[in-house]
Amino acid sequence: xxxxxxxxxxxxxxxxxxxxxxxxxDEIRALVADMFETMDAAPGVxxxxxxxxxxxxxxxxxxxxxxxxPWRGVILNPELWMRPLExxxxxxxxxxxxxxxxxxxxxxxxxxxxxxxTGVDLDGTPVTLEVDGWRARILQHEFDHLEGVLYxxxxxxxxxxxxxxxxxKRGWGxxxxxxxxxxxxLEA
Ligand code: ZN
Numbered sequence: 001x002x003x004x005x006x007x008x009x010x011x012x013x014x015x016x017x018x019x020x021x022x023x024x025x026d027e028i029r030a031l032v033a034d035m036f037e038t039m040d041a042a043p044g045v046x047x048x049x050x051x052x053x054x055x056x057x058x059x060x061x062x063x064x065x066x067x068x069x070p071w072r073g074v075i076l077n078p079e080l081w082m083r084p085l086e087x088x089x090x091x092x093x094x095x096x097x098x099x100x101x102x103x104x105x106x107x108x109x110x111x112x113x114x115x116x117x118t119g120v121d122l123d124g125t126p127v128t129l130e131v132d133g134w135r136a137r138i139l140q141h142e143f144d145h146l147e148g149v150l151y152x153x154x155x156x157x158x159x160x161x162x163x164x165x166x167x168x169k170r171g172w173g174x175x176x177x178x179x180x181x182x183x184x185x186l187e188a
Contacts, residue, residue, distance in 0.1 A: 048145030078119035
């Protein structure tokens, strides 16, 4: 099972909506195994199939809270409901997130406190996730990837300009930019 290259902002697969998974084949099972391995190697708390160049509605997630409760899984063809956003500006200390497709950076972003996600697991069994806090943030972020949206697309104007500046400096924002965990050194 290889660690897959992760596409970076600017690659078209990250900026278009992904397609539903029609049937769960051996190919899909192998892809998901590679996605778990890639997410763990990065390391990341979530990974969507478009990030590894596959335009399908699949994401993996893994997160351990302060009490050490593990939370890990994969969801196919998800739908998402969320509690409306609280008004106001995000707190940079408490509400900053990052993305393996814009690696080494974090920016503040307001997200909904609570979400429900439904879909199926790798056996085709229906799954419902009802979570809040960081888990809710992770699911919103990964669901966005399936819609062709990066969190950097949602930032305020000032941070949006910073993102463009960083992308220019690093040669991102073009088709084919990618990095491979464990192979490419990233400038933090
Ligand atoms: Zn991401």
